[in-house]
Amino acid sequence: MSDSHAQRGAEPEHDHEQHHEGPGYATPQAAIEEGEREKLAYVMSLYVGTDVDAPDFVAVVDLDPDSDTYCEIVDRIEMPERGDELHHFGWNACSSSCHMEGLKRRHLIVPGQRSSRIHVIDAKDRRNPELETVIEPEEVFEYDLSAPHTVHCIPDGEILISMLGDADGELPGGFLELNEDFEIEGRWEPPGEIEMNYDYWYQPRQNVMVSSEWAAPKTYYPGFDLDDVEAGKYGQKLHFWDWEDGTVEQTIDLGEEGLIPLEVRFLHTPESTHGFVGTALSSNMFHFWYDEGTNDGDGAYRAEKVIDFESREHPDWEMPVPGLTTDILISMDDRYLFGSNWLHGEVWMYDISDPSNPRRADSLSVGGTFGDVQEVQGRELNAGPQMLQLSLDGERLYWTTSLFSSWDDQFYPKESEQGSVMLKADVDPRNGRLELDEDFLVDWGECPDGPARAHEIRWPDGDCTSDVWQ
């Protein structure tokens, strides 16, 4: 282990007084108290892989129940080219920069997962954001990287993007760094630190970053092929990085119970070394944490399976159907882990007040292969719950239904004809309850150019999957 771990538990280097100068909130609890109710959502919306002759777009969705256009897409920021596959996106700055005077949470970094084109959107006007700059794929390929995925800001104003492949869509992936002017700064890490890449999260006070693994772009882009799993072409590892140095300090192989670790989240409190990763194909949740007593007393991260979602028999299907836990998030108060079982059609919340022993609080059976609820307001759901977003106060959970265009076509072929939906559940965090809000429905089937898919969701002023504290 590097000497960086000696910093674990150190005092923050900046002032966390109430009146911070930069973006975001001083603490996770401040986000809960000071963050207003989400009145708009930005949602990745896509036509890639369909016959609709239109580019992908960022949808601005009205979430204000008092508005005349509640549950409607009130603006669309179209990308300049077709074929992007807008997927995940992030802000130029979040609460990890709350000490940076003058820095604002203003620009959305919106990568094309297939195109490797990176868009920068100026969201100064939260309701009418505008495309500002574009980094063309050729500029990205020069760094022998492709397939941009997770976007987080670095606390000094720069931006870090996980890249899943090399310029040919093969392994290894890596990380691309942008400067504060949204120009490519270069590769963040020395090449060769990892092979596969996917999502990442950092916990700066612990000087640690964790990254997960999907597969080479050429493997997952065309669709899911079980032969590729058997050939070892899908990931099953977590990498723990020295955040300052950009080097991998420890790799944990999650084994067969940990196939395809996707969304990875640390708890929000900057003191914590605890986090969770959803292993999508195995449909398990792993808890990871820094164990000071292990590794002959030198300390190391450990990971342990803490939730196992059983496969289910389907009368018309040949093999038991896995849940496919494709997204997870942690509530801002670090009390609950929410997740989606996309193939089964389930949204769940687990009490993680004891992170080693998650306790099922509630779940909803909605959409997907087995969901009890298959339509809302007469609208067929056609797919399971997928990307989640939770209100800062933890009282409203929203989700969309598209996973990835080619994978959607494989498991939910109607989604390309009918488009995705965004749904909502009311959460009672005090009592650990979820209730589907059937008055809420946003329908991407009604888009002017034709039915579109919908993927990741963000709020205008920080959310449970954007914000990190230093």
Place this chain on the structure above:
Amino acid sequence: MSGHANDRSPSHTVTLEWPDGRTRTVAVREDETVLDGAERADIALPFGCRTGACGTCTGRLLAVDGVESEPDSGDAEDPDIGATIAYTRPPRALKDRHRAEGYVLLCLASPRADCRIAVGSSVQSELVENPWK
């Protein structure tokens, strides 16, 4: 029929066929891809990475010089994809079984003969099945 669309490069007549039976015919030069040729003719085909990794642009070769292809027939008379399609870089998104079945990546494929190709987003979805169903 094959010919010279301009002074620079020979071209071939490529007929694009959608699942609903609609067809469009374009002259595609040997120094451009089928996707480029279609775009020049203002025909919107699906595409993604344009590097051969993603398969979004997948089409399927139906006939070469008027001779119908029968995928998987093993018939030596079948049109030879290698003699019909030249790739500018390896079509990584396609497995060997896909190539044997006549699937081609239109973002990288340049014609070497007149041909007819099945196009549209549904062709890509033929590459993989739901493994549990």
